[in-house]
Amino acid sequence: MKKVYLLLAEGFETIEALAPVDVLRRCGIEVVTLSVGDSKRVVSSQNIPVEADKLLSSEDYLDGDMLILPGGSPGYENLGKSSKVIELSKEYLNSSEKFLGAICAAPSVLENAGLLKGKKIICHYGVKDLIKDGILGNEKVILDGNLVTASGAGLGIDFGLKLAEVLVGPEKVEEVKKKMTII
Template sequence: MKKRVLVPLAPGCEELEAVTIIDLLRRADIEVVVAGLEAGPVTASRGVRLLPDTTLDEALDADYDMVALPGGLPGSDHLAEDPRIGAVLNRMHEGGHFVGAVCAAPKVLARNGILQGKKATAYPGVLQSEGHEAITGNAVTRDGTVITSRSAGTVMDFALEIVEVLCGQETRQSVEGSLERSR
């Protein structure tokens, strides 16, 4: 059965993170539902306009294997302030499904109690300002069903981690190999 991931987009999201997550997951043949908080294009943090597939209200009732949050400011603040995001994150987490966030977006997980007792990483200072102490500083941290990542510079590793947990190591290696990344 094809895996499904919800990627909510808020005004001021980090476009590099959003597009990288969407692109790499779709390369792995994951169904990615891109949902704007409101109808219409979303203007990202550097003025790039992104066109979601649907609205968050239309996407909320569907079943997903994961919710993945791109970061950026003020996008992460908009996500943190939206009660619909908190509700879907908690529903997913309590149901044993994966939730993930990159850059400033781990604050959304922290504010919804999802990081309680979990190790996590985020853009420097983000989790400290939320009172979270179990910060790894790694590029990507997975603790149970919670995956976090540090920044736009680590988002490719974040997306590949999602591919691996949802589709397996072989699919991750296939997607990563097609990127011709040098290390």
């Protein structure tokens, strides 16, 4: 079974985190949510408390197939303040066997860490000016090598579907889309 780690920092965007969790689990993928803070209880930017499965500080989490960074404000800023988030992002992005997903403003965290050089990405319009090394595209969801990016909250399900597709293939995703009445 494929394993995904999804990071939750105070102020994360609810849909950008939980829609992918829902889609990935429907596809039979194990998803473990990790709190970046000191408590498993993490509050979203919409003031919705969520209980993470584990604390990021408790293990190294290098055994996953994918790492996901949701956006949201100030969630993406809180992700960027964590050296462990940056270290883990580098490990996943620099591996030929792993994937990294970032949505909304989260690609700016990767930019600040120097991880977007030559990568085609999309991000929220509010942080586009922060992208210097990444190549901005116009698509709603972009796959470039092992990096999947999406532009914002309205694409939480589309982002989740693309993440699932790279892990379990288009056939399984089509089956799940049908059950979700997306097609």
